[in-house]
Protein backbone atom coordinates (compact mmCIF):
# COMPACT_ATOMS: atom_id res chain seq x y z
CA UNK A 375 0.00 0.00 0.00
CA UNK A 376 2.82 2.33 1.01
CA UNK A 377 4.54 1.53 -2.27
CA UNK A 378 1.36 2.38 -4.21
CA UNK A 379 0.99 5.71 -2.33
CA UNK A 380 4.56 6.75 -2.99
CA UNK A 381 4.18 5.76 -6.65
CA UNK A 382 0.99 7.88 -6.78
CA UNK A 383 2.79 10.80 -5.14
CA UNK A 384 5.60 10.48 -7.69
CA UNK A 385 3.09 10.35 -10.57
CA UNK A 386 1.30 13.49 -9.21
CA UNK A 387 4.63 15.28 -8.85
CA UNK A 388 5.55 14.30 -12.41
CA UNK A 389 2.16 15.55 -13.68
CA UNK A 390 2.70 18.84 -11.80
CA UNK A 391 6.14 19.22 -13.35
CA UNK A 392 4.70 18.53 -16.82
CA UNK A 393 1.95 21.10 -16.27
CA UNK A 394 4.53 23.63 -15.07
CA UNK A 395 6.67 22.94 -18.12
CA UNK A 396 3.70 23.30 -20.43
CA UNK A 397 2.80 26.52 -18.65
CA UNK A 398 6.32 27.77 -19.18
CA UNK A 399 6.12 26.91 -22.88
CA UNK A 400 2.82 28.74 -23.14
CA UNK A 401 4.23 31.81 -21.41
CA UNK A 402 7.20 31.85 -23.79
CA UNK A 403 4.85 32.54 -26.63
CA UNK A 404 3.42 35.63 -24.98
CA UNK A 405 5.34 38.87 -25.39
CA UNK A 406 7.73 39.72 -22.57
CA UNK A 407 6.48 37.11 -20.08
CA UNK A 408 8.95 35.84 -17.46
CA UNK A 409 12.26 34.92 -19.11
CA UNK A 410 12.49 31.17 -19.74
CA UNK A 411 15.03 29.21 -17.70
CA UNK A 412 16.69 27.90 -20.84
CA UNK A 413 17.18 30.66 -23.43
CA UNK A 414 15.42 29.93 -26.68
CA UNK A 415 17.82 32.11 -28.64
CA UNK A 416 21.55 32.30 -29.24
CA UNK A 417 24.00 34.82 -30.65
CA UNK A 418 26.94 34.51 -33.06
CA UNK A 419 29.39 37.40 -33.26
CA UNK A 420 31.72 38.17 -36.08
CA UNK A 421 35.01 39.49 -34.66
CA UNK A 422 36.83 41.77 -37.14
CA UNK A 423 34.88 45.00 -37.64
CA UNK A 424 32.32 44.13 -34.93
CA UNK A 425 34.17 43.23 -31.73
CA UNK A 426 37.72 44.29 -32.62
CA UNK A 427 39.58 46.37 -35.11
CA UNK A 428 43.08 44.95 -35.13
CA UNK A 429 43.48 44.17 -31.44
CA UNK A 430 41.39 47.08 -30.15
CA UNK A 431 37.81 46.54 -28.92
CA UNK A 432 35.24 48.63 -30.84
CA UNK A 433 31.55 49.53 -30.61
CA UNK A 434 31.41 49.06 -26.82
CA UNK A 435 32.13 45.36 -27.31
CA UNK A 436 33.46 44.61 -23.79
CA UNK A 437 30.30 45.97 -22.12
CA UNK A 438 28.07 44.34 -24.76
CA UNK A 439 29.60 40.91 -24.14
CA UNK A 440 29.51 41.34 -20.35
CA UNK A 441 25.73 41.77 -20.56
CA UNK A 442 25.52 38.12 -21.63
CA UNK A 443 26.92 36.96 -18.26
CA UNK A 444 25.37 36.85 -14.80
CA UNK A 445 26.84 38.96 -11.98
CA UNK A 446 28.77 35.91 -10.75
CA UNK A 447 30.50 35.61 -14.15
CA UNK A 448 28.56 32.57 -15.41
CA UNK A 449 27.24 32.54 -18.94
CA UNK A 450 23.61 33.71 -19.10
CA UNK A 451 22.98 33.90 -22.86
CA UNK A 452 24.51 31.27 -25.18
CA UNK A 453 26.86 32.86 -27.69
CA UNK A 454 29.92 32.14 -29.75
CA UNK A 455 32.32 33.94 -32.05
CA UNK A 456 31.92 32.96 -35.69
CA UNK A 457 34.82 34.41 -37.63
CA UNK A 458 36.45 33.68 -40.95
CA UNK A 459 39.75 34.63 -39.31
CA UNK A 460 42.12 32.35 -37.48
CA UNK A 461 45.71 31.17 -37.62
CA UNK A 462 46.00 30.14 -33.97
CA UNK A 463 44.37 27.23 -32.11
CA UNK A 464 40.91 28.01 -30.73
CA UNK A 465 42.07 27.78 -27.10
CA UNK A 466 44.67 30.50 -27.70
CA UNK A 467 42.11 32.80 -29.34
CA UNK A 468 39.73 32.19 -26.41
CA UNK A 469 42.44 33.34 -23.99
CA UNK A 470 43.17 36.43 -26.09
CA UNK A 471 39.47 37.35 -26.33
CA UNK A 472 38.97 36.75 -22.60
CA UNK A 473 41.83 39.13 -21.91
CA UNK A 474 40.61 41.84 -24.33
CA UNK A 475 36.93 41.65 -23.32
CA UNK A 476 37.28 40.97 -19.59
CA UNK A 477 35.10 37.85 -19.48
CA UNK A 478 35.75 34.14 -19.49
CA UNK A 479 35.50 32.85 -23.07
CA UNK A 480 35.81 29.08 -23.51
CA UNK A 481 37.53 27.50 -26.55
CA UNK A 482 34.14 25.98 -27.50
CA UNK A 483 32.87 29.54 -28.07
CA UNK A 484 35.47 30.24 -30.76
CA UNK A 485 34.67 29.03 -34.28
CA UNK A 486 37.41 29.94 -36.73
CA UNK A 487 37.26 29.67 -40.51
CA UNK A 488 39.52 26.63 -40.22
CA UNK A 489 37.57 24.91 -37.41
CA UNK A 490 35.74 22.61 -39.92
CA UNK A 491 39.14 21.19 -40.98
CA UNK A 492 38.76 18.99 -37.87
CA UNK A 493 36.23 16.92 -39.80
CA UNK A 494 38.86 16.07 -42.46
CA UNK A 495 41.36 14.47 -40.07
CA UNK A 496 40.32 10.89 -40.88
CA UNK A 497 40.90 11.45 -44.60
CA UNK A 498 44.41 12.91 -44.20
CA UNK A 499 45.46 11.57 -40.79
CA UNK A 500 48.74 9.95 -41.92
CA UNK A 501 49.30 11.89 -45.15
CA UNK A 502 51.85 14.65 -45.61
CA UNK A 503 49.94 17.94 -45.73
CA UNK A 504 51.03 21.57 -46.06
CA UNK A 505 49.42 24.33 -43.95
CA UNK A 506 49.50 27.91 -45.25
CA UNK A 507 49.00 31.26 -43.53
CA UNK A 508 49.92 33.71 -40.80
CA UNK A 509 50.25 32.67 -37.17
CA UNK A 510 50.69 29.00 -36.38
CA UNK A 511 49.01 27.11 -39.24
CA UNK A 512 50.88 23.85 -38.59
CA UNK A 513 50.06 23.91 -34.84
CA UNK A 514 46.39 24.46 -35.66
CA UNK A 515 46.33 21.40 -37.92
CA UNK A 516 48.38 19.28 -35.48
CA UNK A 517 45.94 20.11 -32.68
CA UNK A 518 43.07 18.90 -34.86
CA UNK A 519 44.86 15.53 -35.17
CA UNK A 520 46.72 15.75 -38.51
CA UNK A 521 49.95 13.82 -37.91
CA UNK A 522 52.24 14.85 -40.78
CA UNK A 523 51.87 18.57 -41.27
CA UNK A 524 54.41 21.17 -42.35
CA UNK A 525 53.84 24.90 -42.59
CA UNK A 526 54.57 26.33 -46.02
CA UNK A 527 57.53 28.17 -44.44
CA UNK A 528 59.05 24.87 -43.29
CA UNK A 529 58.17 23.01 -46.46
CA UNK A 530 59.64 25.67 -48.77
CA UNK A 531 62.84 25.88 -46.74
CA UNK A 532 63.78 22.34 -47.80
CA UNK A 533 63.71 23.18 -51.52
CA UNK A 534 66.77 25.21 -52.49
CA UNK A 535 66.03 27.98 -54.99
CA UNK A 536 62.29 27.27 -55.00
CA UNK A 537 61.78 31.00 -54.42
CA UNK A 538 64.21 32.89 -56.69
CA UNK A 539 63.22 36.16 -55.00
CA UNK A 540 64.20 35.02 -51.50
CA UNK A 541 67.65 36.71 -51.63
CA UNK A 542 65.92 40.05 -52.24
CA UNK A 543 63.60 39.82 -49.26
CA UNK A 544 64.50 41.92 -46.26
CA UNK A 545 63.07 39.46 -43.77
CA UNK A 546 65.25 36.39 -43.41
CA UNK A 547 63.54 34.26 -40.78
CA UNK A 548 62.51 30.99 -42.34
CA UNK A 549 64.34 31.67 -45.60
CA UNK A 550 66.77 29.03 -46.90
CA UNK A 551 69.75 31.39 -46.91
CA UNK A 552 69.48 32.07 -43.18
CA UNK A 553 72.45 30.21 -41.65
CA UNK A 554 70.86 29.51 -38.24
CA UNK A 555 67.70 28.33 -39.87
CA UNK A 556 69.54 26.02 -42.23
CA UNK A 557 71.62 24.42 -39.48
CA UNK A 558 68.41 23.60 -37.65
CA UNK A 559 66.51 22.50 -40.70
CA UNK A 560 69.07 20.47 -42.64
CA UNK A 561 67.08 17.32 -42.09
CA UNK A 562 63.39 17.63 -42.85
CA UNK A 563 61.13 15.69 -40.46
CA UNK A 564 59.57 13.90 -43.45
CA UNK A 565 61.08 12.85 -46.77
CA UNK A 566 59.71 15.80 -48.69
CA UNK A 567 61.81 14.86 -51.76
CA UNK A 568 60.06 11.49 -52.13
CA UNK A 569 56.78 11.79 -50.30
CA UNK A 570 54.02 13.59 -52.13
CA UNK A 571 51.95 16.29 -50.47
CA UNK A 572 48.44 14.83 -50.29
CA UNK A 573 46.57 17.95 -49.24
CA UNK A 574 47.01 21.71 -48.98
CA UNK A 575 45.13 23.68 -46.32
CA UNK A 576 45.07 27.48 -46.37
CA UNK A 577 44.50 28.07 -42.66
CA UNK A 578 44.80 31.86 -42.48
CA UNK A 579 45.83 34.82 -44.64
CA UNK A 580 49.07 33.97 -46.48
CA UNK A 581 52.01 36.18 -45.52
CA UNK A 582 54.48 35.92 -48.41
CA UNK A 583 52.04 35.91 -51.34
CA UNK A 584 54.78 35.76 -54.01
CA UNK A 585 56.54 32.74 -52.54
CA UNK A 586 53.28 31.02 -51.58
CA UNK A 587 51.77 31.44 -55.07
CA UNK A 588 54.92 29.92 -56.57
CA UNK A 589 55.22 27.01 -54.11
CA UNK A 590 51.50 26.20 -54.21
CA UNK A 591 51.55 26.17 -58.03
CA UNK A 592 54.52 23.77 -57.74
CA UNK A 593 52.78 21.45 -55.28
CA UNK A 594 49.40 21.54 -56.99
CA UNK A 595 50.57 21.04 -60.60
CA UNK A 596 53.13 18.27 -59.89
CA UNK A 597 50.91 15.95 -57.88
CA UNK A 598 52.53 17.12 -54.63
CA UNK A 599 56.24 16.84 -55.52
CA UNK A 600 57.78 20.19 -56.58
CA UNK A 601 60.44 20.03 -59.28
CA UNK A 602 58.91 16.95 -60.89
CA UNK A 603 56.69 16.58 -63.94
CA UNK A 604 52.99 17.32 -64.04
CA UNK A 605 50.70 15.24 -61.86
CA UNK A 606 47.16 15.13 -60.48
CA UNK A 607 46.26 18.06 -58.26
CA UNK A 608 46.04 17.17 -54.57
CA UNK A 609 42.96 18.52 -52.73
CA UNK A 610 43.12 22.21 -51.81
CA UNK A 611 41.09 23.83 -49.03
CA UNK A 612 40.54 27.45 -48.07
CA UNK A 613 39.20 28.28 -44.61
CA UNK A 614 37.39 31.37 -45.96
CA UNK A 615 36.78 33.27 -49.16
CA UNK A 616 36.57 36.92 -48.02
CA UNK A 617 37.67 39.24 -50.77
CA UNK A 618 38.17 42.03 -48.21
CA UNK A 619 37.95 42.49 -44.46
CA UNK A 620 38.20 45.36 -41.98
CA UNK A 621 41.50 45.47 -40.08
CA UNK A 622 43.19 48.38 -38.28
CA UNK A 623 43.79 50.38 -41.50
CA UNK A 624 40.96 52.83 -42.37
CA UNK A 625 39.95 51.03 -45.58
CA UNK A 626 39.43 47.30 -46.13
CA UNK A 627 42.33 44.90 -46.67
CA UNK A 628 42.56 42.09 -49.23
CA UNK A 629 41.58 38.76 -47.67
CA UNK A 630 41.92 35.08 -48.40
CA UNK A 631 39.41 35.29 -51.24
CA UNK A 632 41.74 37.70 -53.02
CA UNK A 633 44.61 35.25 -52.59
CA UNK A 634 42.37 32.46 -53.94
CA UNK A 635 41.59 34.53 -57.05
CA UNK A 636 45.30 35.22 -57.59
CA UNK A 637 46.24 31.54 -57.20
CA UNK A 638 43.37 30.31 -59.35
CA UNK A 639 44.10 32.81 -62.15
CA UNK A 640 47.79 31.96 -62.27
CA UNK A 641 47.29 28.19 -61.89
CA UNK A 642 44.76 28.17 -64.72
CA UNK A 643 47.17 30.09 -66.96
CA UNK A 644 50.04 27.64 -66.46
CA UNK A 645 48.02 24.40 -66.40
CA UNK A 646 45.61 22.75 -68.80
CA UNK A 647 43.20 21.61 -66.08
CA UNK A 648 41.48 24.29 -63.96
CA UNK A 649 42.20 24.52 -60.25
CA UNK A 650 39.86 22.57 -57.98
CA UNK A 651 39.30 23.72 -54.41
CA UNK A 652 36.86 23.79 -51.50
CA UNK A 653 36.19 26.98 -49.52
CA UNK A 654 34.77 27.07 -46.01
CA UNK A 655 33.90 30.12 -43.92
CA UNK A 656 30.91 32.42 -44.07
CA UNK A 657 28.76 32.75 -46.19
CA UNK A 658 28.85 28.95 -46.68
CA UNK A 659 25.58 27.72 -45.06
CA UNK A 660 27.45 24.66 -43.75
CA UNK A 661 29.31 27.01 -41.39
CA UNK A 662 26.03 28.31 -39.95
CA UNK A 663 24.66 24.79 -39.48
CA UNK A 664 27.85 23.82 -37.69
CA UNK A 665 27.65 26.95 -35.48
CA UNK A 666 24.03 26.14 -34.55
CA UNK A 667 25.14 22.66 -33.42
CA UNK A 668 27.95 24.15 -31.33
CA UNK A 669 25.56 26.67 -29.74
CA UNK A 670 23.25 23.83 -28.78
CA UNK A 671 26.14 22.03 -27.08
CA UNK A 672 26.97 25.24 -25.21
CA UNK A 673 23.36 25.40 -23.97
CA UNK A 674 23.55 21.77 -22.84
CA UNK A 675 26.68 22.64 -20.84
CA UNK A 676 24.89 25.66 -19.32
CA UNK A 677 21.80 23.60 -18.44
CA UNK A 678 23.00 20.01 -17.96
CA UNK A 679 19.66 19.00 -16.39
CA UNK A 680 17.53 20.36 -19.19
CA UNK A 681 15.71 17.96 -21.45
CA UNK A 682 18.38 15.91 -23.27
CA UNK A 683 18.15 16.07 -27.05
CA UNK A 684 18.63 12.91 -29.03
CA UNK A 685 19.81 14.73 -32.08
CA UNK A 686 21.13 18.25 -32.32
CA UNK A 687 19.33 20.13 -35.08
CA UNK A 688 19.16 23.66 -36.40
CA UNK A 689 15.75 24.41 -34.98
CA UNK A 690 16.56 23.85 -31.31
CA UNK A 691 16.62 27.67 -31.15
CA UNK A 692 13.71 29.94 -32.03
CA UNK A 693 16.28 32.53 -33.21
CA UNK A 694 20.04 32.67 -33.66
CA UNK A 695 21.26 36.21 -34.21
CA UNK A 696 24.32 36.74 -36.39
CA UNK A 697 25.94 40.11 -35.66
CA UNK A 698 28.30 41.07 -38.49
CA UNK A 699 29.78 44.01 -40.38
CA UNK A 700 30.16 42.49 -43.83
CA UNK A 701 26.93 42.17 -45.88
CA UNK A 702 28.50 39.87 -48.48
CA UNK A 703 29.81 37.47 -45.86
CA UNK A 704 27.78 37.73 -42.65
CA UNK A 705 24.36 38.80 -43.93
CA UNK A 706 24.53 36.79 -47.14
CA UNK A 707 25.38 33.75 -45.00
CA UNK A 708 22.26 34.25 -42.88
CA UNK A 709 20.13 34.66 -46.01
CA UNK A 710 21.52 31.38 -47.34
CA UNK A 711 21.21 29.54 -44.01
CA UNK A 712 17.57 30.58 -43.41
CA UNK A 713 15.67 30.07 -40.12
CA UNK A 714 16.38 30.18 -37.26
CA UNK A 715 19.15 32.59 -38.30
CA UNK A 716 18.45 36.32 -38.14
CA UNK A 717 20.96 39.03 -39.14
CA UNK A 718 22.11 42.21 -37.44
CA UNK A 719 24.43 44.52 -39.39
CA UNK A 720 26.69 46.99 -37.59
CA UNK A 721 28.29 50.14 -38.99
CA UNK A 722 31.69 49.60 -37.35
CA UNK A 723 33.42 47.68 -40.15
CA UNK A 724 32.98 47.01 -43.85
CA UNK A 725 29.39 48.38 -43.94
CA UNK A 726 29.03 52.14 -43.30
CA UNK A 727 25.72 52.91 -45.05
CA UNK A 728 22.87 54.98 -43.65
CA UNK A 729 20.08 52.53 -44.44
CA UNK A 730 20.51 48.86 -45.27
CA UNK A 731 22.71 47.00 -47.71
CA UNK A 732 20.80 46.92 -51.04
CA UNK A 733 22.13 43.52 -52.17
CA UNK A 734 22.21 41.61 -48.88
CA UNK A 735 19.74 43.42 -46.57
CA UNK A 736 19.99 42.61 -42.86
CA UNK A 737 16.98 42.05 -40.59
CA UNK A 738 18.26 44.89 -38.41
CA UNK A 739 20.88 47.62 -38.92
CA UNK A 740 22.49 49.30 -35.90
CA UNK A 741 25.54 51.45 -35.23
CA UNK A 742 27.47 49.19 -32.86
CA UNK A 743 27.54 45.73 -31.33
CA UNK A 744 26.37 47.25 -28.03
CA UNK A 745 23.29 48.63 -29.82
CA UNK A 746 22.75 45.18 -31.33
CA UNK A 747 22.76 43.53 -27.89
CA UNK A 748 20.34 46.17 -26.53
CA UNK A 749 17.88 45.42 -29.37
CA UNK A 750 18.21 41.65 -28.99
CA UNK A 751 17.80 41.64 -25.20
CA UNK A 752 14.78 43.93 -25.47
CA UNK A 753 13.20 41.74 -28.14
CA UNK A 754 13.87 38.62 -26.07
CA UNK A 755 12.60 40.29 -22.90
CA UNK A 756 15.88 39.89 -21.00
CA UNK A 757 16.64 42.61 -18.51
Ligand SMILES: [Mg+2]
Pocket residue numbers: 420421422423424619620698699700723
Ligand atom coordinates in the same frame (compact mmCIF):
# COMPACT_ATOMS: atom_id res chain seq x y z
MG1 LIG B 1 33.96 41.21 -40.12
